[in-house]
Amino acid sequence: MPLFFGYFFIPVSCYFIPEAFCLTGKFIYFLINLAMLLLGVAIGRRVYTVFGALGIAGYLGHLSYKVFKDSLAFALRLIGFVTIPASVGLFVLQAPIVRVLFQGGRFGPADTVATAGALATLSLGLFFFAGIRVIVPAFYALKNTTLPVAAALADAAVFVALCVALTRPLGLPGIGLAASVAAGVNVALLLVALRRREGRLRGREIAASLARAAGASAVMGALLLGALRVYPQEGIAGWRGAGVLTVLLAAATAVYVLVAHLLRAPEPRELARIARRRR
Numbered sequence: 001m002p003l004f005f006g007y008f009f010i011p012v013s014c015y016f017i018p019e020a021f022c023l024t025g026k027f028i029y030f031l032i033n034l035a036m037l038l039l040g041v042a043i044g045r046r047v048y049t050v051f052g053a054l055g056i057a058g059y060l061g062h063l064s065y066k067v068f069k070d071s072l073a074f075a076l077r078l079i080g081f082v083t084i085p086a087s088v089g090l091f092v093l094q095a096p097i098v099r100v101l102f103q104g105g106r107f108g109p110a111d112t113v114a115t116a117g118a119l120a121t122l123s124l125g126l127f128f129f130a131g132i133r134v135i136v137p138a139f140y141a142l143k144n145t146t147l148p149v150a151a152a153l154a155d156a157a158v159f160v161a162l163c164v165a166l167t168r169p170l171g172l173p174g175i176g177l178a179a180s181v182a183a184g185v186n187v188a189l190l191l192v193a194l195r196r197r198e199g200r201l202r203g204r205e206i207a208a209s210l211a212r213a214a215g216a217s218a219v220m221g222a223l224l225l226g227a228l229r230v231y232p233q234e235g236i237a238g239w240r241g242a243g244v245l246t247v248l249l250a251a252a253t254a255v256y257v258l259v260a261h262l263l264r265a266p267e268p269r270e271l272a273r274i275a276r277r278r279r
Contacts, residue, residue, distance in 0.1 A: 090123035125180025
């Protein structure tokens with residue numbers, strides 16, 4: 001997906017929107033990759049290692065099937081636990097984030113509004129962007145490279161079609177929405193194909209985890225919205241704004257983790273265990 005955004009999203013953006021807004025595509029590319037970096041490489045390392053070992057071993061035996069499905073479910077649960085609140089945070093704080101990071105000089109308030117809207121619509125697809133990085137290696141472990149390519153082509157086709165349909169009424173945010181929907185189509189195609197080939201994929205376990213993450217994220221989002229009513233968004237700018245934004249994000253993260261713990265989500269303990277192993 002980074003290659004998709006770097007070599008496909010930005011050029012297409014420049015084709016569908018005025019030249020003055022092309023630079024915003026590069027800013028959005030940076031922000032989305034920053035958010036993806038915050039996921040950490042620990043989840044991917046474990047999954048890639050397991051999938052790689054299964055691929056080398058020929059993926060034979062009942063135990064291999066169980067390890068394969070457990071690893072895939074583990075990765076999707078943790079990715080959902082991290083990306084769902086990240087999407088909510090980026091959506092609610094879209095303008096303050098862009099204003100603190102970029103506004104100044106030639107990057108004026110109008111550029112902030114345009115970039116913030118696109119960041120918000122792109123943030124809706126964070127789970128799908130990250131999910132592709134896990135599901136595609138699963139196909140490689142099964143020695144199947146055809147379906148990921150076909151899904152990627154469908155992703156690109158949907159993206160271009162939605163750009164044509166959404167850019168005129170929505171502008172730059174329409175391109176972000178098109179990218180998010182296209183990534184969702186990609187993930188759906190891959191999961192349906194994997195389900196048909198391998199049977200059940202711990203779907204209920206993954207769905208329950210995503211529901212808990214969504215519930216905790218809703219509480220976190222309500223807190224952020226309330227904070228923005230108390231502290232005007234326009235005041236979150238410059239170095240002082242960076243401090244305010246840091247406090248808001250820290251408080252939101254603490255609330256999210258607390259609510260997730262109250263909902264008996266296992267992911268915080270799993271992430272803590274991964275962090276300890278990396279030391």
